[in-house]
Amino acid sequence: MNIYGDWGNVLVLKQRLKWQGYNPVVTEYNPGDEFPSDVDLIVGGGGQDSGQVVIQQDLQALAPTLRALADDDLPMLAICGLYQLFGRFFKTHDGVLIPGIGVLDIETHGGPDRLIGNVLSVSSEFGEIHGYENHSGQTFLGPDAQPLAHVRKGEGNNSKDDTEGARYRNVVASYLHGSLLPKNPAIADFLIEKAVTRRYGSLDPDPLPDADLAGLARLSELARKHASDRPR
Numbered sequence: 320m321n322i323y324g325d326w327g328n329v330l331v332l333k334q335r336l337k338w339q340g341y342n343p344v345v346t347e348y349n350p351g352d353e354f355p356s357d358v359d360l361i362v363g364g365g366g367q368d369s370g371q372v373v374i375q376q377d378l379q380a381l382a383p384t385l386r387a388l389a390d391d392d393l394p395m396l397a398i399c400g401l402y403q404l405f406g407r408f409f410k411t412h413d414g415v416l417i418p419g420i421g422v423l424d425i426e427t428h429g430g431p432d433r434l435i436g437n438v439l440s441v442s443s444e445f446g447e448i449h450g451y452e453n454h455s456g457q458t459f460l461g462p463d464a465q466p467l468a469h470v471r472k473g474e475g476n477n478s479k480d481d482t483e484g485a486r487y488r489n490v491v492a493s494y495l496h497g498s499l500l501p502k503n504p505a506i507a508d509f510l511i512e513k514a515v516t517r518r519y520g521s522l523d524p525d526p527l528p529d530a531d532l533a534g535l536a537r538l539s540e541l542a543r544k545h546a547s548d549r550p551r
């Protein structure tokens with residue numbers, strides 16, 4: 320799935336890998352496709368309730384593979400609608416029960432109101448995380464799920480606690496679109512580091528000239544600043 324610019328996450332991972340001297344190959348996956356036998360990183364976006372219903376059967380068929388890969392420390396990024404389906408289930412506001420794949424110990428209940436707006440959250444791993452949320456689902460973490468971050472502005476997982484997203488091994492899950500990674504390169508670099516070290520044993524980036532590095536850091540800083548100045 321892909322909504323509110325989530326494809327930007329793929330572009331960021333691709334570009335940052337290229338800057339580090341790697342040659343990433345992106346394989347798009349749609350329901351019914353053959354699942355690639357050899358993957359280093361899985362990225363999935365959000366979707367409307369109807370889109371989640373469309374993919375559910377295929378996702379269930381992939382569940383054992385995805386659970387095994389997550390347990391084998393494959394890095395994954397799951398945003399919003401896919402984040403919900405990485406959990407136990409999403410029960411929509413209309414009462415439709417969409418089963419999840421149980422990578423994450425979470426459950427999601429659709430509410431009458433949508434949680435919409437810019438979000439600022441803080442994570443001990445990644446610092447400040449900026450993004451945009453738009454969901455009816457209220458997600459609650461079970462004892463085996465860790466939150467990705469704690470919300471300072473906005474709603475996050477639900478309107479009751481201040482958690483946002485979830486973490487499991489090298490799986491990063493978040494409600495935040497925008498897309499997430501251009502404004503939060505620390506998460507992109509975490510996923511890249513895990514993918515590359517899992518395959519090659521170590522990350523050995525080509526050094527970028529200082530001027531390029533400074534320019535790149537300035538761009539993502541500008542994006543973060545712009546996001547943080549936006550009203551909710």
Ligand SMILES: NC(=O)CC[C@H](N)C(=O)O
Pocket residue numbers: 322364365366367368369371398399400401453454455456457
């Ligand atoms: N932005 C999304 O991916 C929405 C997810 C889900 N359909 C919800 O509304 O909660």
